[in-house]
Amino acid sequence: MNIRRQSLELRPDPRRVLLRPFMASVVVKPTGHAEPxxxxxxxxxxxxxLDDAAVQATLDGVLAEFHDRHEDIRAIFLDRFAKMAPLLPIDRTLDESRRLLIGSYFTNEYSLESSALFNPSIVPAPDQSGLDPGELRFVLSLRATGEGHISSVTFRSGVAGTDGQLRLDPVSKFVHAPRPEPAARYDLKLFRRKLYEMGIDRRMAQQATSELPDSFCMSELVMRITRLRREGLxxxxxxxxxxxxxxxxANYTVRFKDGLDMSEKVIFPFSPLESNGIEDARFVRFTEDDGSCMYYATYTAYNGSVVFPQILQTRDFSEFRTSTLNGPAVRDKGLALFxxxxxxxxxxxxxQDGENIHLMYSDHPHFWYESRVIVRPSQPWEFTQLGNCGSPIxxxxxxxxxxxxxxxxxxYCIGAVLLDRDDPSVVIGRLHEPLLGPAPDERExxxxxxxxxxxxxxxxxxxxxxxAVSDTATRFASIPLDELIGALHAE
Incomplete structure (x- = not known):
């Protein structure tokens, strides 16, 4: 089989830094009350x-040192100050310079990919305009890992030619995180269904959410929980x-500001369930019943002790909605949607069992109740465990x-199986030897x-x-499809 390893390689770049909150700024009491x-x-x-002159001199030094590393550093400092302001015992109005300086003390740079840039997935881009005949624009997602082994999702873009040769677009030196959408709505019926799947007693769940409208936002839920605490139920x-x-x-919506390059976007852990990382996003372009397309990505949220399977969706790679996956069949890592x-x-x-590939069906992409084993390890190179390397093609x-x-x-080696189109539980082809294994220069x-x-x-x-190469960098290979299918049928 003609497997061509391309010369392209993406290595972690510690210069790509994101501004993040620094220092725990609040203490949450058992009553739920937050104090500085x-x-x-x-x-x-x-x-x-500090007097005004010292404030300005210190701020000027900060901005001179960091302004060329971030496009919107002043706005981020002010935003950081604004988030803390309600907790601060300040009895006077502060001028902008002092607010900027206070914000800078509670902000730090985080190097997203100082440790690794790996575990990629690739999908056709939403916009295919402006290309030569036979070309395909793609979006590449990557797992970026930095200080504290915290993983986030970052992106690259590029174009595939008719021969499978790839060219990657230039990478911006700037990085931006999305903003949460405070007006995002929750469907009460779906929300309660997820609470039931979490093992919450139905009566208790209904009582806790009883005053919420059929479609509610986060602020309405927070007000309801605050009332519950006060009522002493x-x-x-x-x-x-x-x-x-x-x-x-854990079910939230975020949006990037308009005009960003794909390489400038990073989805950093946002909810408590993913505080220690968003791992191994498997993106797929999903064709809906009406012919429209939605991009889904299953991923593993990690809070430092437990993993939680999650799914996000987007149509444009600008707004992303993240949802929990629920049901007894949602276990372990490596879920991949058809x-x-x-x-x-x-x-x-x-x-689901840590060793074999399972297949499951559902009437809703958030709920999965049963699975069955369809592929088990059969060759020595896969005896320890077997899993997928992304959504079926x-x-x-x-x-x-x-x-x-x-x-x-x-x-770890990469193999391949072929499943029946109408009944994917039927395996109709399988490679007995790895399709790709670590080359001598890929082992370290x-x-x-x-x-x-x-x-x-x-x-x-x-x-x-x-x-991915040894959980550090990313490379690319291309294989003629007819040769691969022929090998699958032959074996």
């Missing part, structure tokens, strides 16, 4: 003691209310699923002896496979 931390008050007091109702708040925080419904149902692959021959297998010495890294991918695509008869 002692440290925050101490820092604030010191800044307030039975503890079970209060717990249901607190769980409702956590659920709402790019369309099959026999009227959503379909998804998973690895529909071909005339069947559903092409790239897999990852773990063998001796925890070596944060996790040695690993090649891995979260998604590939087919363009002009060529499989374009972005893959």
């Amino acid at each position: 931390s002692r440290r925050l008050l101490d820092v604030l007091a010191r800044v307030l003691m 039975e503890p079970e109702v209060l717990r249901a209310g607190e769980q409702a708040l956590l659920l709402a925080e 790019p369309r419904k099959i026999n009227g149902l959503y379909a998804m692959l998973g690895r 529909e071909t005339e021959a069947g559903w092409l699923v790239l897999t990852h297998g773990v063998g001796p010495m925890r070596k 890294g944060y996790v040695p002896n690993v090649v891995y991918s979260c998604g590939s695509l087919v363009h002009d008869g060529v499989l374009i496979l972005p893959y």
